[in-house]
Amino acid sequence: xxxxxxxxxxxxxxxxxxxxxxxxxxxxxxxxxxxxxxxxxxxxxxxxxxxxxxxxxxxxxxxxxxxxxxxxxxxxxxxxxxxxxxxxxxxxxxxxxxxxxxxxxxxxxxxxxxxxxxxxxxxxxxxxxxxxxxxxxxxxxxxxxxxxxxxxxxxxxxxxxxxxxxxxxxxxxxxxxxxxxxxxxxxxxxxxxxxxxxxxxxxxxxxxxxxxxxxxxxxxxxxxxxxxxxxxxxxxxxxxxxxxxxxxxxxxxxxxxxxxxxxxxxxxxxxxxxxxxxxxxxxxxxxxxxxxxxxxxxxxxxxxxxxxxxxxxxxxxxxxxxxxxxxxxxxxxxxxxxxxxxxxxxxxxxxxxxxxxxxxxxxxxxxxxxxxxxxxxxxxxxxxxxxxxxxxxxxxxxxxxxxxxxxxxxxxxxxxxxx
Numbered sequence: 001x002x003x004x005x006x007x008x009x010x011x012x013x014x015x016x017x018x019x020x021x022x023x024x025x026x027x028x029x030x031x032x033x034x035x036x037x038x039x040x041x042x043x044x045x046x047x048x049x050x051x052x053x054x055x056x057x058x059x060x061x062x063x064x065x066x067x068x069x070x071x072x073x074x075x076x077x078x079x080x081x082x083x084x085x086x087x088x089x090x091x092x093x094x095x096x097x098x099x100x101x102x103x104x105x106x107x108x109x110x111x112x113x114x115x116x117x118x119x120x121x122x123x124x125x126x127x128x129x130x131x132x133x134x135x136x137x138x139x140x141x142x143x144x145x146x147x148x149x150x151x152x153x154x155x156x157x158x159x160x161x162x163x164x165x166x167x168x169x170x171x172x173x174x175x176x177x178x179x180x181x182x183x184x185x186x187x188x189x190x191x192x193x194x195x196x197x198x199x200x201x202x203x204x205x206x207x208x209x210x211x212x213x214x215x216x217x218x219x220x221x222x223x224x225x226x227x228x229x230x231x232x233x234x235x236x237x238x239x240x241x242x243x244x245x246x247x248x249x250x251x252x253x254x255x256x257x258x259x260x261x262x263x264x265x266x267x268x269x270x271x272x273x274x275x276x277x278x279x280x281x282x283x284x285x286x287x288x289x290x291x292x293x294x295x296x297x298x299x300x301x302x303x304x305x306x307x308x309x310x311x312x313x314x315x316x317x318x319x320x321x322x323x324x325x326x327x328x329x330x331x332x333x334x335x336x337x338x339x340x341x342x343x344x345x346x347x348x349x350x351x352x353x354x355x356x357x358x359x360x361x362x363x364x365x366x367x368x369x370x371x372x373x374x375x376x377x378x379x380x381x382x383x384x385x386x387x388x389x390x391x392x393x394x395x396x397x398x399x400x401x402x403x404x405x406x407x408x409x410x411x412x413x414x415x416x417x418x419x
Contacts, residue, residue: 044091045140045157051089052135052159055096057417059084059133060163063104064415067165069126073106073117080104080133089137096135105132110162110418130418132162162419170390171363171397172228174340175220176203177210177239178362178384179347192367192383207342207384208350209248210239217248224251225263228340238355239343249370255337256369257330266330273334276307279368307331338366341390341397361390363397 063080085098098104105114107130114132138156181187195205203209211220212229223229233239250260257277259265266273343358350356365385388395391413 044142045155047091048089048137048140048157049159051087051092052096052137052157053161055084055087055089055098056133056135056159056161057163058087059098059104059135060131060161060417061415063131063133064163064165067128067131068413069128071125072122073120073125073128076106076131077101077104077117080131084133084135090140097137098133098135103134105134106130107132110164130162130164132160132419134158134160160419161417163415163417165413166416170232170361171340172230173212173223173232173361174228174342174364174366175210175212175215175223176207176384177343177345177347177350177356177358178207178364178386179205180344180359187362187386189386189388191386193364193386194381194383203382205381208241208347210241210343210345210350210356212239213237215240221248221251224248225254232341232361233358235358235360237358239345239358241350241354241356252366253369255366257334258369265327266334273330274337275331275334277331277369339387339396340364340366342384363387363390363392363395 059080062083063076066076066079081098081101081104084103085096087096088094089096101116101118105116106120106128107114108124108127110130114130120128136156136158139154140157141154178193187193193206195203195207209220211217212233215223250263253260254263255274256279257265257274340363341361342364344360344362345356345358347356363386365387367385368382370382387397390397392398
């Protein structure tokens with residue numbers, strides 16, 4: 001058997017290699033620990049950045065809520081500082097610092113310049129449209145990187161947010177327009193606005209049929225049986241006088257849970273359920289006297305929330321509207337389809353021409369279905385209850401807090417982040 005003789009030089013070389021590996025492992029550990037430290041420190045700064053961003057957003061939204069064009073800018077500034085400072089930073093260990101007025105600045109334009117509230121005059125307040133909040137946290141101690149270098153011992157993080165106001169979302173609109181009230185006798189919330197239905201199916205009085213741009217009579221019927229006009233045209237848009245309209249009563253009455261041929265009850269697509277069909281007849285109940293909400297104080301507060309069904313033609317002192325009614329289940333699971341927006345127009349202009357400009361929007365409640373006489377023609381008076389201007393935040397037609405159109409100019413103003 002042949003043996004292998006290992007020289008002393010070979011063994012020494014191998015022992016030397018083992019020493020090199022130890023050095024490489026040590027250096028690798030240093031690099032890995034450095035990367036771990038860098039990751040930990042950057043993660044800490046990233047979290048601080050997120051926390052400051054939340055504070056800046058809250059500050060800007062709170063401040064923009066008070067950009068009413070009437071209040072002094074000191075009010076939104078105080079609101080922004082108060083709400084922003086309620087946020088916490090550095091893993092929620094301390095409150096955000098918003099002690100100086102320079103943290104909240106204002107501008108007429110999104111692009112600036114942004115100045116402190118003291119740099120604006122009272123005459124500037126109505127034109128202020130944007131507020132910017134800047135939040136900074138300096139001297140954030142790094143956990144590991146300060147070991148590498150003294151210059152990396154601390155870091156600073158900042159966040160900025162810009163907010164403004166826009167109109168909130170609202171309900172959809174009906175294809176009717178309300179006449180603008182005289183300046184001497186404006187509408188009050190709760191007023192009943194009458195309109196007569198003539199033999200040609202036209203509405204005359206305080207409201208009338210109108211078509212939105214590009215629409216015709218079939219489109220108007222679809223609006224009544226469906227959700228309504230949900231893409232609202234801007235103030236100033238021309239709406240059209242529609243001429244004679246036949247058989248609009250059936251589409252109108254579907255919003256009361258009354259379905260006449262060719263409209264069918266839900267779940268058929270031609271009929272959307274309303275949660276109550278309860279209605280009054282001004283002809284039989286009021287004896288020709290123009291009604292007000294005070295005459296029937298329980299109408300909106302009791303009868304409708306209790307899902308009272310349409311009473312039917314056999315009940316005393318109620319409208320004689322022939323047709324089927326939706327089943328009881330739809331009164332409790334339906335939607336409030338009789339609260340809607342309508343454009344406000346100068347009806348004298350609409351009477352004299354084929355179009356009139358939308359001057360504003362109003363929230364209304366549909367009170368009465370349309371009835372027919374023995375010869376099949378529509379007659380009688382129907383009413384809408386005025387529920388306020390659409391820009392009023394208390395109106396039931398407004399979805400307060402949810403930003404909507406930036407061009408239509410309809411709903412109440414709500415804060416919205418723009419940067």
